[in-house]
Structures are given as structure tokens and as C-alpha cells.
Amino acid sequence: MAVVFQKPHSLIDVPLHYCPGCTHGIVHRLVAEVIDELGIEGRTIGIAPVGCSVMAYDYFNCDMIEAAHGRAPAVATGVKRSDPENNVVFTYQGDGDLASIGMAETVHAAARNENITVIFINNAIYGMTGGQMAPTSLPGQVTQTSPYGRDVNHCGYPVKVCEMLSELEGPEYLERVTVNNVKQVRNAKKAIKKAFQNQLDGKGFSLVEVISSCPTNWGMTPQAALKWIDEKMIPYYPLGCYKDRSAEKEAE
Amino acid sequence: MADKVLMKGNEAIAEAAIIAGCRHYFGYPITPQTEVAAYMAKKMPKIGGCFLQAESEIAAINMVYGVSSTGKRVMTSSSSPGISLKSEGLSYLAGADLPALVVNVQRGGPGLGGIQPSQSDYFQATRGGGHGDFHMIVLAPASVQEMAELTVKGFELADTYRMTSMILADGTMGQMMEPVSLDFDIKEAPEKPWATTGTKMQREHNIVNSLYLSPEKLEETNFERYEKYKYIEENEAMYEEYMVEDADIVVAAFGIAARVSKNAVNEARSRGIKVGLIRPITLWPFPTLPFKKAAEHAKQFISVELSMGQMIEDVKLATDCKVPVTLCNRVGGMIPSPEQVLEAIMEADGGVK
């Protein structure tokens, strides 16, 4: 019998703990497919964050490290520098982890052009702790800790990570994608693959921001959540490539 | 003495670490330990090692966490305020059972405090150094030679027990120069089958982790870790005894305080006072044995510290509070003089008689 669909080898065959309709599963799969296709599972070391994907170490078949909240880029720096020729290192981080508590580690890993791959899940909310305001929560967005809507006069504006990092000399590649329909999933995979390939080519810091949904904490059906990405998230967080040093050089 | 070189304590730590096979150092500048970083910055690129100035102490300790996960010897160093920033990482290292060497060249506190020598991070170091139940092996050098020796020892203990070794020094130890011999026998590091070095598609994946959502499992790991700690307490305590055998008065002091105290003990002995010195070299595990023994004949203990009295608690615990323990101290970057310690000894002698 011809196999037309199966789990990637680098994704362990266990049920994920994510909520129904959550897009973490899709992104996990994309990362695993890329690791398989590049044939790097045996030399890849992943760094899990604190947040919903804290237990990603139970899902990826490669060696995994669980980092303190926000510190994944620093841990990844250590792992990469331990054996730069062999180790392929990726971090998988949410918006609270990467853009709030770990902002310093994110910015400086990018500034150093640390040769790592960062998968950044932006769903504009804290999932694991039950739906609090994230650094990327939209203006007016209702969360448990912004019950009257995010008031920008009181707690400021969302952080646009790709735009911000693109001002730095350091990073190689920054792209924002989403996974709310088949076409976007394909684009996302392309970006993730490029982010890993860049590392193999020694090009440096590559970050893919994935605009994701959180039906549970957004208080929506999975379908409505995917629609909300198009209607609310993408207008604020436009998709696209924010930096691609190699492509820019070629163009010159 | 031809093989000896004059080195600052901070430099001796750095060179000894390199000799011990450490090829990764991450740190952030802070007085009075910056020479460690400067030395590493100069040396590491020449020997194929990695020196990286981190964006913060927090980042530095997490870079240490990363390298340690891959099984290699790695270190960071800082001074008191910087160690507070590292305390998160120290807890994670403990929770994930990772070996590392962390150096604290202490300065006066709390807060930004000062930059002069202090021993007031004793509690922070010996009680764990972060959230949760854990210990670090805490080594207290009292000479530049020991700065080097205990660095090597620290790496070995860290690897053996899969935990953090901390060198708890102070500004004088870091800044002073003394002759050092760097002739060490380096034991080969043990195998680290748990390290995340890539599966090579030849084994199950390794996970470095400190998260246990099941309380039963987390309790079990804590119990197991404390079994290990118990073994360490029984086997790894180090100390120096000086004229304790017939002593009526016993001075307890470590690091620079022990150097000062030794002068005072010598002077008091020349005046006919029966006084001795116990110098803990490991602060955790605290060497309780010599204190228990001394408590059988000593009438009084004096804890000499550059703090408001922190080790004194361990002296009292070690002696089951059977004998009075007084404190002789200076703080804020000040150091007790031999005369001050002598005075405390003579006062105790008046009480003893």
C-alpha cells in the first residue's frame, strides 16, 4: 500500500497537549518536516521555551533542552558555540517568552548574528497562564489582564518584532508568516526551511514569526480564530520578508 | 620555586580553568572580578576556545546552561549583584542536574553596595542560590594558589556530581597577587551520556529539563538529589585545622578572614592563649566534623566574618549550640584587622578563665 501521508520522523508519535484548533501543532509539523527534508535530525538540538510549547521537548525526536523563560536564545548561543560546525540549533518561542521577558536575549542574539534558527509563535496572548495580555496583544484587545481592552495610553503599544529587528545590522533573515490556510501554511514552511538552510550555510540569525491563533483564550471557535488572524492580526502585523541579507546582496 | 608565577587571584582562576579543559566562558563585566573575563578574552581565541561577553549576567548563565547541556566544561564569573541576576540560572542548572563552574568574587551589599571585599553572600551561596530545594558545592579559597586549585577541583566535583560548583571568593582574593604553581594533574571528565550533542540517529533523544508537572515525579527527583547531597556532605567536606588540638578558644573563618585570623591566632599563642583556627574550605558541604570534635574541649568559638554573621549559624548548628559562639566582624567592604580578632580572642580568654 502506498503511504501518502505520515508523521515526520523527527516528530514523536504522541498526542500533543495543545488545545483543539491551536496552530502550534501545524508549526511543530512544519519544523519537523524541514528537519527531515534537510536530513539534520541527528545533529539538531532544539530549545523549548516557557509558555504553551514548554513541553515541545516531548514532541521533537532530536535532542531537546528546556530553557528558562525568555532565555532560549542565550541557551541556543551556548549550544551553538559548543560545536558550531556540527550543531544545528533552533529555539521555539512564544510572544511572552521572546518579546517580553526574553527581549534582551532576542535582540542581542540577533545583533550578534548568532547562527541559530528562531521560530517565533505570535498569537497575541499568554496561553499557558490562561489568557493574559502579551507584548503583542493588539490595541483594544480584551484579555484577562486587559479586561477593558488594551489601553495604549496606559500600557503602551504592541511590539512588532520583525520590524524592530530589521533595523539591526546583525540578523540575516526575518520573515513573518501565518498558518491560517493551506497557502499560508506552504509559505510558512518555505520560510522555516530557509531559516534552517541559512544556518547550515553559516549565514546567521534567522527568525520566522508565525502569526498564530489561540481559540481558547481568544474565546472563539477555531474557525473564527483563523478568520480573526486575517481581519485583525495581519493588518497590524503585515506578512512578508523584513530582512534577507543574502537576497539583498544578490540584488545589488 | 622556579615553577611559580605571580598572578592575581582572578587570573589564576582563569588560567586554572583553561588548564582544567574549560574552553567556554561567558560573562559580563563587574568589579572586582573583571580580570577573569579579560584574561579569557585574551586567551580563548588563541586556543580555539570561546569567550563571549554576554548582554547580561542572565544571558551569560544561560549560555553556560547551553554549553553544559552539550557536556562540555564551561564557566562564568561575576560579583555579588551579578550573582543575584544569575540566581535564576543557578536554579535551572540545579533542576536540570547540569555541571558548571560559577565564580563569585564578592563585594559589599546589599543592593549596588560597594566594590570592596565582602563575605556577605554566604547565605545566598550555601543555601542554594536560587528558588527551590538545591545546593551548590561552595569552595572558599584563602590564597591565590587555592583560587587555582579549587577551580580545578570545582570542575571535577561539578562533573562528578552533575551540579554547580561555586568559587566563593572576595575582592582581596581576586585582586591580590601571590606566587602560584599551575602544575595540575587533570582527571579526565566522566562520560556524559545525558548530554544533548545530537542523536546522530543512534539513540533516543536526550532531554535537558527541569520541568516536572507531576508532583510525585518532582518529589522523587528532589529526594534523589538530596540523597546525592547527603553523600557529598559525608565525603567531600574540606577544611584546614590550625592549632585546634588543645584549644580553649576556636576561631572559625574562611577566605580572607581566615588569613587575618591566623595572624591573630599566632599572636595570641605567643601570649600563652590556647587558641586555634578552623578554616572551612568547602562552605557547602560545611565541615561539621572538626567543629563537633573541637566542641568537646573548646569553651568558646569565635566566627570571624566579613558579614553581619552568616557562617556563625553553621558553626552553631555544627556544634549543636553546646558552646557559645561570638561574632567578630566588619562589613561594607571593611576587613577585620588581626588586632580586632586578637581582641576578640583575649576577651574570650577572659571569659574562659
Added chain:
Amino acid sequence: MSTKQFLFSGFGGQGILFSGKLLAYKGLIDEKQVSWLPSYGPEMRGGTASCSVIISDDPVGSPIVSKPDVLVAMNLPSLDKYEDAVVPGGIIFADSTLIERKVKRDDVTVYYVPATKLANDNGTPTLANIILMGKILNVLGDFDETSVRAALGKVISARHADMLEVNLKAMQIGADYE
């Protein structure tokens, strides 16, 4: 069985720590027990600098010199601060170019050396500390050219190796000063 405790003090930039290091290295070469402890911190940027050096036949206890046998004062604030700390019968070396007053105590031996002036006259204005060191070693009966040369070789970085003879000459000027 002897221990000598030295305290060097002056302005940052006068080579106070360097002098101490030179003496410590000489002690090491002479197979003595030695320690060198600098003041550290903002003093390095032109405030007062000092360092403790102990040279002993026995292991050195506390490396902190609070009662020096020998005080080397290269400016007035240093003499003001440490004069009283010198042990009775001790020795004070003062750079008399920069210190106009006399030492008040009569229970110590004092050597006034216009080290800064001698250094300027010699065309080596930065070597007042070395000139003073020449005098110190001469007074202590410790001016052995072999070990002095070896010690200088240790403290002068390879980049400035050509400075060794210049330093040695400066030291001789100090040693010869009456």
C-alpha cells in the same frame, strides 16, 4: 624568620602598583614568600593608589598591610594618611619633590628623595617610582642586580622590553642618591 611589610602609596598614574609588583617579583625570585594587594576601583583613575606588599620567610598571613615596616609615600596625602601607621623603628621613603613637609615622627628613619625631580632631570619623567625603588633596595641592602634585572624582566611587558635598561639606569640613580 623575618617578615617585611611594605605600603606603597601615591597618585594613580605614579606607578605605585608597578613598584609593588616589581618588589614582589624580586621577592619571588629571591625565593621568599610574597603577597601583593592593590587598592582597586575608581582610585585607578587618578585618585590615591596604594598597594600592600609582604616579603617573608614564612607563609604570608593576612595580605593587608595596616602597620607597614616600610612606607613609600609619593605624595602629601599619602604621607598624611599613613605616617602614623608605620611601626616604631620603621622606615619612610618620601618623594621630596612632591612632599614639602618633613615627617613629624622621630621614632622612624626617613629618607627624602626628590624622585620626581631626579626623574625629570634624567629625561624619564615617568620613572620617579623606579628611582625611589633604587633607593629603597639600596637602603635595605637588597640591590642585587641579577635579581633586580630578572624582576624587571617580569613586570615590563614584552612590548616594552627596550625599557629594561632605562629602568635599570633609573634605579641606579636612586641607589646612588645621597
